[in-house]
Amino acid sequence: MVNVIVLIKQMPDLEQIRSDPGTGKPIKNGVPTKLETLSENSIEAAVTLKEKYGGKVTAILFGNEQSSASMKRAYAMGVDDGYIITGYKESNYLFTARVLAEKIKELPHDVIILGNQSADTFSGFLSGQLSAILGEPLLGNSVSIEIEGDIVKVKRNLENKSLVISAKKPAIVSVSQEINEPRLPPVMQIMAAGRKPIHTEVPKIQPSGSVQIVSEISPKSDRKKIIFEDVDKGVSEVGKILKEATR
Amino acid sequence: MKALVFSESSTLAAQVISGLKSVLDFSVAVPKDQADSVSEYGAKEVISLDGNPQMDAFGKKISELMNSYDFLFVPSTVLGREVAGYVSAALGQISVPEISKFEIVDSKCKTSSLSLGGKSIIDIISDAKVLTVAPGFADPVKVSEKSKISVMTLPDSSVSVISEEEKKGTGVNIESAKVIVSIGRGIGKKESISIVDPLLKAVHGELAGSRPVCLDYQWLSEDRQVGLSGKKVNPNVYIAVGISGQIQHIAGMRGSKIVVAINRDKSAPIFEECDYGIVGDLFQVIPKLVAAING
Numbered sequence A: 001m002v003n004v005i006v007l008i009k010q011m012p013d014l015e016q017i018r019s020d021p022g023t024g025k026p027i028k029n030g031v032p033t034k035l036e037t038l039s040e041n042s043i044e045a046a047v048t049l050k051e052k053y054g055g056k057v058t059a060i061l062f063g064n065e066q067s068s069a070s071m072k073r074a075y076a077m078g079v080d081d082g083y084i085i086t087g088y089k090e091s092n093y094l095f096t097a098r099v100l101a102e103k104i105k106e107l108p109h110d111v112i113i114l115g116n117q118s119a120d121t122f123s124g125f126l127s128g129q130l131s132a133i134l135g136e137p138l139l140g141n142s143v144s145i146e147i148e149g150d151i152v153k154v155k156r157n158l159e160n161k162s163l164v165i166s167a168k169k170p171a172i173v174s175v176s177q178e179i180n181e182p183r184l185p186p187v188m189q190i191m192a193a194g195r196k197p198i199h200t201e202v203p204k205i206q207p208s209g210s211v212q213i214v215s216e217i218s219p220k221s222d223r224k225k226i227i228f229e230d231v232d233k234g235v236s237e238v239g240k241i242l243k244e245a246t247r
Numbered sequence B: 001m002k003a004l005v006f007s008e009s010s011t012l013a014a015q016v017i018s019g020l021k022s023v024l025d026f027s028v029a030v031p032k033d034q035a036d037s038v039s040e041y042g043a044k045e046v047i048s049l050d051g052n053p054q055m056d057a058f059g060k061k062i063s064e065l066m067n068s069y070d071f072l073f074v075p076s077t078v079l080g081r082e083v084a085g086y087v088s089a090a091l092g093q094i095s096v097p098e099i100s101k102f103e104i105v106d107s108k109c110k111t112s113s114l115s116l117g118g119k120s121i122i123d124i125i126s127d128a129k130v131l132t133v134a135p136g137f138a139d140p141v142k143v144s145e146k147s148k149i150s151v152m153t154l155p156d157s158s159v160s161v162i163s164e165e166e167k168k169g170t171g172v173n174i175e176s177a178k179v180i181v182s183i184g185r186g187i188g189k190k191e192s193i194s195i196v197d198p199l200l201k202a203v204h205g206e207l208a209g210s211r212p213v214c215l216d217y218q219w220l221s222e223d224r225q226v227g228l229s230g231k232k233v234n235p236n237v238y239i240a241v242g243i244s245g246q247i248q249h250i251a252g253m254r255g256s257k258i259v260v261a262i263n264r265d266k267s268a269p270i271f272e273e274c275d276y277g278i279v280g281d282l283f284q285v286i287p288k289l290v291a292a293i294n295g
Ligand SMILES: Cc1cc2nc3c(=O)[nH]c(=O)nc-3n(C[C@H](O)[C@H](O)[C@H](O)COP(=O)(O)OP(=O)(O)OC[C@H]3O[C@@H](n4cnc5c(N)ncnc54)[C@H](O)[C@@H]3O)c2cc1C
Pocket: A037, A038, A117, A118, A119, A122, A177, B183, B184, B185, B186, B187, B209, B210, B211, B212, B213, B225, B226, B227, B228, B229, B230, B231, B241, B242, B243, B244, B245, B246, B247, B248, B249, B252, B262, B263, B264, B265, B268, B280, B281, B282, B283
């Protein structure tokens, strides 16, 4: 039996963000939110562990009042119990880590699973932060997880090497996108998830330190965007350009 | 002001030092096998870290060392991001990820990073003491005088290493290539990669790929991966073949001069990020394109 905590985050659906041609700023209003990519991989990894060893999966999401859709999705994928903590402060990663750590300390667990680097902010701080705050070992950027007795063993992927590493429970495991393909829950489970209660709480601590976003703009694409739908015309034009440019 | 750079890679550490040594005094801490190579870039001191090179060991040691520094810079790698997180929490200090610019304004940090998965660039003013640095921050520049090296021992780690395997690199350096042909999942299978051989020859190009091709399927070695978590390239010509053009991929090839895309899906995002696009099946387009270039 394993007690798994999975940390999940909500983000805007990045594919649907367009930029305002006038101001050059991304338009975030009205963009639907979804589960952050690596959070989905984390849920899949957590639920797979439960299916293999038995036990329970508890999800924690530090977000806002609008985060329940993501938690319902987590339920539909097999999460048993979920906490939403409201009052998320974008870009204050220290605050995020401290708030999540406070909640984690209240919950008995063998493994904490989270993404190694989230798909919207690319921060990748949280796993190391939690390891420092909770004093639990980190098995980072895992592509497989096994539990044997009181030992957690993972395959860790680094840029230039891969390692098999292990540590004593309770341990933090961050997962890489390559670890799995998140399941698509069947409609029945989605319906059942909608009726399941979610615990909602507020942080017990205040943010410290100042982090202010002073500007946000879309990266400009000055590309010519000359698109040929007629292949023969395209290859002849592009062929000329390539011949010139690569000479 | 004094800054410490931590990295497991001397090349990445050298980028940070070279980019900011006119504003900050640098020391650099690296695993001991990197100490020699990092000593040529103008750091005041190189700290060679000896011991089991695991995240918590580095985290503890760097947190201790930070008593003497105003900032910690960590090039963004898997290990680097973990260590940066560890140190920021251990010290209770603010951290900012993936910076591409850094300045000090009224004793605060002003930084730029990608946000929204690369859909935006944000400027942040903060009390940050810990910063991860996006790859390609600056070109490494050697100096004539070597830094002095001191050795320190890492504390014990709570993580045991059972086995370790080097990834086979090909020694290729796509970052310096003038022409790149980059393949994506659209190539379908490893055996089909040979379809681009004549194109590579015709344009004198180097072969690269998207993350699925390099990491998930391992059709190409990982040192050929272009993108946010791969290499940042800036060739004269970048030819994207069967690549959809997700933002994380674009983040690695934005510096290219001319971008050509071949994709059978007219609505693929790559067509918003290219100079010339051909809508069609790559298996038909490539032979024709080769003929057009050679003809
Ligand atoms: C934190 C994070 C970091 C990441 N870092 C990177 C990174 O560094 N680099 C990277 O590349 N990705 C990265 N990704 C992954 C990225 O989001 C995409 O999943 C990936 O870039 C998609 O690769 P692709 O274009 O090869 O595959 P797909 O998105 O599957 O696209 C394949 C394309 O091929 C086309 N196609 C198929 N068959 C043919 C044919 N016969 N002829 C012509 N066209 C065809 C299709 O129309 C499609 O557009 C990262 C993701 C995350 C979350």
